[in-house]
Amino acid sequence: MSLGLFSLSLSVKDIVKSKAFYEALGFEAMPSCGSIEDKWLMMKSGNTMIGLFEGMFEDNIMTFNPDDVRALQAKFVEQNIAIEVPVKGDSGPGHLVVKDPDGNAIMFDQF
Incomplete structure (x- = not known):
């Protein structure tokens, strides 16, 4: 079972200040992965990825990007892992959330 790429999704108060801070640490905004105007963006430094999200959720979230979020959901159900937010629809992009x-x-976001 592959969970996909990992990133930490950070809830930030001011995306402009947060972007500048993480750039000073060596992170770079990833093209076509959000924007200041949309109040979210992905940043990368080497193999480390973080997402900055202003006003979208309260707490920080571990995020994985699997190829098949529905297969993961089925596996979690088999293992009696409670699903906080189930994936919607039968195909295409989707996400689900579980809590440890x-x-x-922990969000599994297929896009």
Whole structure:
């Protein structure tokens, strides 16, 4: 079962300030992966990826980008893993959210 690429999705108060901060650490905004105007963007430094999201959610979220989010959902159901937000629809882009035993959100986002 492949979970796909990993990134940390950070809930930020001011995306402009956060972008400047992470650029100072060596991150670069990824072209065509969000924008300041849309209040979200993905940034990369080497193999490390983070997403900056202003006003979209309260807590930070671990995020994986699988090839088949529906197959993961079926596997989680088989393993009795509670699904907080199930994937909608039968095909195409979608996401689901589970929480670990400590309440940390993990999103699986297929786009």
